[in-house]
Amino acid sequence: MTTPEQLDERYGRTRRRRAPWIIAGIVAILLVGGYGWGIVAQSMNQVDADDLGYTLVDEHSVDVRFQITGVQGKDVVCIVEALDEEFGVVGWKVVEIPAGDSHAQALAATIPTVAEATTGLVNTCWVA
Template structure:
């Protein structure tokens, strides 16, 4: 005579173990949570900069007008560069911007150059 256990094993009605499934689901939730938090923190610390214009003052300086978006309540630093007609860097300056509650800040700075510049621009900005 066949027992109930033999019939269950024959037709795949064995007890399923729930612990591996629970551990797996908790692990997936933890991984998704960690990546979500990392993405949020990265976007909270992101800073955008846009060039608004430049003016070549003389052969030894250029004034760059730019705006910074983001970094509210945090100090921000930007690398400003001056380029010659062959796109070689002839001047470079790090501008430190104090923390502000404004989402958008318009700024200008004068970059000293070693040769005459034909343009000035923002290379990059970051939370300092």
Template sequence: MTTAQQLDDRYGRTRTRRGPWIIVIAIAALLVGAFGWMIVTSQMNAVDSDDLGFDLVDEHSVTVRFQITGVQGKDVACVVEALDEEFGVVGWKVVEIPAGDTHSQALSATVPTVSAATTGLVNSCWVA
């Protein structure tokens, strides 16, 4: 009479160990959770900006109108740029915006330039 162990040895069957698989699944779940949390926290601090227009004041300044959305109760900083006709940066300014009570704010900023600008825009915004 053959035993189960003899049959396993004869046909090459091995008993699987569940310990390593449980550890691998637990580590994978922790990595997915950490990645998900990083996405949530980055979206909570995301600031979106939309250019509303610009006015060429004179040869040495441009006023840029823009709107920011996404944060409430946090200070925000934005980089506003003035560009020439070849899209070279001829002036820029960091605009610090104090915390507001609304979800979006319409703002304007005057940017000094070193030569004549043909446009003005918001490059980027972030939570300060």
């Protein structure tokens, strides 16, 4: 007499194992969770800088006004540049901003230049 197990094996009806699918599901959940946490952690330390304007003081300096947003209670460092007509850097300065209690801070920096500048702007900012 033929047993049900022999019939299942003969006709390709085998019992599926659930353990590999459960393990794969757990690994997928951990990967998605880790990726999500990485995005959240990165955005918590993100600094946005907006140029508010500039004033050409003379041929050897430029005043740059800018605003930073996104961090509270952490020191921030920004690179502020002065550019000439051909967008070449003619002066730059590292501006260290102490931790503040507000979400946004308006700042100004005077950039010394080696040639006459036509504009001033914030290149980048980061949490120190």
